[in-house]
Amino acid sequence: MTSTIEPTRPPRRRDVLDDLESRKLPTSAARIVVGIALAVVVLGVVGGLGPAKSVVLGWLVTFALPLWSRVVEGSRKATDRLVTLLVCSAFGLALIPLASIVWTVVSKGAPILGSQFFTYSMRNVVGEGGGIYHALVGTLLITGAATVISVPIGLFTSIYLVEYGEGKRMASAIRFLVDVMTGIPSIVAGLFAYALFVLFFGEGVRMGIGGSVALSVLMIPVVVRACEEMLKLVPNELREAAFALGVPKWRTISKVVVPTALAGIVTGITLAIARVIGETAPLLIVAGYTDSVNFNLFDGRMATLPVFAYSSIRNPGVPPEFALDRAWGAALVLLLIVMLLNLIARLVSYLFSPKGEK
Amino acid sequence: MSTSTAPDARTKPVQRPGDRVFFGLSYGAALLILLTLAGVAIFLTVEGIPGITASPDEVKSGERFLPYVGPLVFGTLLAAVIAMIIAVPVAIGVALFISHYAPRRLGATFGYIIDLLAAVPSVVYGAWGIAFLAGQMVPIYQWLEDNLGFIPLFAGPASATGRTIFTVAIVLALMILPIVTAICREIFLQTPRLHQEAALALGATRWEMARLAIFPYARSGIVSAAMLGLGRALGETMAVAMVLSASGVVTFNLISPTNPSTIAANIALSFPEASGLSVNALIASGLVLFVITFVVNFAARAIVDRRKEFSGAN
Numbered sequence: 001m002t003s004t005i006e007p008t009r010p011p012r013r014r015d016v017l018d019d020l021e022s023r024k025l026p027t028s029a030a031r032i033v034v035g036i037a038l039a040v041v042v043l044g045v046v047g048g049l050g051p052a053k054s055v056v057l058g059w060l061v062t063f064a065l066p067l068w069s070r071v072v073e074g075s076r077k078a079t080d081r082l083v084t085l086l087v088c089s090a091f092g093l094a095l096i097p098l099a100s101i102v103w104t105v106v107s108k109g110a111p112i113l114g115s116q117f118f119t120y121s122m123r124n125v126v127g128e129g130g131g132i133y134h135a136l137v138g139t140l141l142i143t144g145a146a147t148v149i150s151v152p153i154g155l156f157t158s159i160y161l162v163e164y165g166e167g168k169r170m171a172s173a174i175r176f177l178v179d180v181m182t183g184i185p186s187i188v189a190g191l192f193a194y195a196l197f198v199l200f201f202g203e204g205v206r207m208g209i210g211g212s213v214a215l216s217v218l219m220i221p222v223v224v225r226a227c228e229e230m231l232k233l234v235p236n237e238l239r240e241a242a243f244a245l246g247v248p249k250w251r252t253i254s255k256v257v258v259p260t261a262l263a264g265i266v267t268g269i270t271l272a273i274a275r276v277i278g279e280t281a282p283l284l285i286v287a288g289y290t291d292s293v294n295f296n297l298f299d300g301r302m303a304t305l306p307v308f309a310y311s312s313i314r315n316p317g318v319p320p321e322f323a324l325d326r327a328w329g330a331a332l333v334l335l336l337i338v339m340l341l342n343l344i345a346r347l348v349s350y351l352f353s354p355k356g357e358k
Numbered sequence: 359m360s361t362s363t364a365p366d367a368r369t370k371p372v373q374r375p376g377d378r379v380f381f382g383l384s385y386g387a388a389l390l391i392l393l394t395l396a397g398v399a400i401f402l403t404v405e406g407i408p409g410i411t412a413s414p415d416e417v418k419s420g421e422r423f424l425p426y427v428g429p430l431v432f433g434t435l436l437a438a439v440i441a442m443i444i445a446v447p448v449a450i451g452v453a454l455f456i457s458h459y460a461p462r463r464l465g466a467t468f469g470y471i472i473d474l475l476a477a478v479p480s481v482v483y484g485a486w487g488i489a490f491l492a493g494q495m496v497p498i499y500q501w502l503e504d505n506l507g508f509i510p511l512f513a514g515p516a517s518a519t520g521r522t523i524f525t526v527a528i529v530l531a532l533m534i535l536p537i538v539t540a541i542c543r544e545i546f547l548q549t550p551r552l553h554q555e556a557a558l559a560l561g562a563t564r565w566e567m568a569r570l571a572i573f574p575y576a577r578s579g580i581v582s583a584a585m586l587g588l589g590r591a592l593g594e595t596m597a598v599a600m601v602l603s604a605s606g607v608v609t610f611n612l613i614s615p616t617n618p619s620t621i622a623a624n625i626a627l628s629f630p631e632a633s634g635l636s637v638n639a640l641i642a643s644g645l646v647l648f649v650i651t652f653v654v655n656f657a658a659r660a661i662v663d664r665r666k667e668f669s670g671a672n
Contacts, residue, residue, distance in 0.1 A: 052494075076563055077563060079563070079565055080564055083565040086451060087455045088455060090452050090454075091451070094475070095471070097532050098475050100486070100490060101482065104490050105482060105485075105486070153387045153390055156383050156384045160384035160385055160388040164385070173392075174391060177395050178391060179659050180659065181391070183589045185594070185622060185647055187593065187625050187626060188398065188644050188651075191402060191405075192398045194405075199401075221391075249377050250377045253380065274477060277479075278481065280479070280595070280596040281595035284596075285625070289630075306480075306481040306596075313485060313488070313600065314600075328485070331482045331485055334482065335478065335479070339477065
């Protein structure tokens with residue numbers, strides 16, 4: 001502070017003091033800049049710039065904050081603020097398509113939803129009218145059958161991994177293969193089911209149950225992983241208590257371990273169903289598509305919601321509007337089913353998970 | 359472990375019939391998974407070999423197998439790699455936002471919101487890609503052609519429909535974003551608290567803390583997350599089949615109306631009408647896709663497993 005002291009030390013000390021006290025942006029700096037940016041967006045929209053350009057402009061305005069910080073606070077804090085801005089932008093960037101998808105599907109799909117849409121098939125329908133009854137039936141049957149196949153296999157595999165396979169090479173091999181199986185492309189699962197059914201039924205086979213087999217290939221690894229995590233969470237004391245009472249191992253597993261983990265298992269299975277119910281590619285290959293209702297999994301082509309939406313978009317017919325409307329309606333129904341399943345899964349795990357114990 | 363009966367020579371625990379049946383069921387289910395995976399490889403090979411050896415005039419494409427599948431492999435890799443390049447930085451940002459920047463109480467909620475992206479069925483992505491995204495991209499492609507046309511990637515002519523490989527890559531990036539984000543988020547949250555606190559105590563800003571404490575710890579996890587995302591993007595079918603206007607060329611031009619197709623999309627588009635040896639050729643191309651994704655996933659898992667040995671404080 002005084003001018004008599006040698007020149008090197010005091011500035012350094014002042015630097016430190018400034019860093020701690022004076023050279024800081026006001027705490028409301030971020031709020032001020034974001035406020036200005038929002039104002040720019042509103043002005044842009046009002047001024048006829050269009051929402052997309054206004055948002056980009058507003059986003060560019062927020063870069064004033066790191067610049068301001070650079071002038072006042074120095075480069076380290078400016079970098080920190082810049083990264084904070086970028087990280088928040090990344091999250092916003094991820095939300096834009098999600099909002100856009102939901103908005104597009106709801107706004108285009110909602111008008112057609114009605115009693116006719118759910119109760120009519122597409123048999124002999126040209127142009128307007130018709131519905132998704134056949135596709136709804138097919139989706140429920142095929143996914144239901146896939147669940148019936150996958151749940152026992154997945155649950156018993158996870159029981160093997162957790163209860164019997166401790167430290168065995170077979171168990172670690174299975175675990176690894178389940179991980180690899182998670183990465184099988186859905187279309188490859190479809191080709192596998194087709195190749196399998198061709199062996200028994202000859203070339204060109206199309207069958208609902210084939211779709212179920214293909215979906216099972218995709219679903220089993222998800223079920224195994226979910227159930228395994230849940231079974232691992234069951235405290236060992238419960239097993240030991242049961243053994244101490246002389247309960248056989250299989251009764252311990254079926255009466256103590258699985259019921260304790262049931263909420264988590266149900267959640268995992270629901271999420272697995274949600275994952276495969278929207279699959280299109282394997283069903284397109286093995287289950288094919290038809291305009292009529294088919295209740296028999298073992299006989300002939302079967303329509304499903306995703307394939308219905310796909311084929312309506314692909315081959316909309318001569319006045320394309322009606323088919324496209326139906327495709328968006330089917331997409332909306334599918335989206336609602338998936339969201340509903342996710343919601344159920346969260347609710348189950350929230351309501352029935354054991355509380356206060358670990 | 360000890361029984362209440364008098365000690366006798368028997369060392370093995372009692373095996374009741376129920377126990378044997380239950381163990382048999384569990385072991386059988388585990389074996390079935392082994393068999394399924396082996397079955398996928400075997401059935402695809404058995405049905406695919408006639409397609410590989412088929413002469414050009416027997417299949418619809420009129421080409422030998424390698425020249426037929428080569429451009430498809432190229433397109434598959436191109437779309438998936440661009441998708442990964444777009445998705446990974448955003449995913450790291452989102453994961454960091456959820457794990458370290460967002461208010462703690464909201465972090466889990468934000469995580470669910472991002473997970474919703476994973477819940478959207480691929481056919482919905484495809485429909486959205488055609489109806490919304492492609493149209494939005496047209497003026498951008500035009501601008502790229504006009505201003506950056508000297509770069510081969512943007513040589514043009516710009517597509518008038520926007521249904522290019524770059525649009526597809528954006529859709530794919532959206533589809534793998536939640537997976538990459540979820541894995542990165544978990545790893546960021548696992549970073550030892552002491553490392554982070556130590557960095558902050560030494561005066562590091564939040565970004566410096568992330569750079570010095572979180573990223574070194576999470577590096578291999580991020581790499582494997584990116585590769586798992588790549589594996590997912592390689593195999594994605596419907597969005598590509600619906601959005602892309604493909605013509606089987608090999609080009610790095612991302613914005614033109616002529617685009618390379620991908621293996622999965624080609625199968626989905628050709629399979630319903632295919633017959634005879636064309637079906638076998640398609641199955642063989644599916645086998646190629648299976649091998650590619652298997653290798654990518656295998657590598658990703660190997661990185662994760664290696665990481666387990668070094669994780670923690672050492």
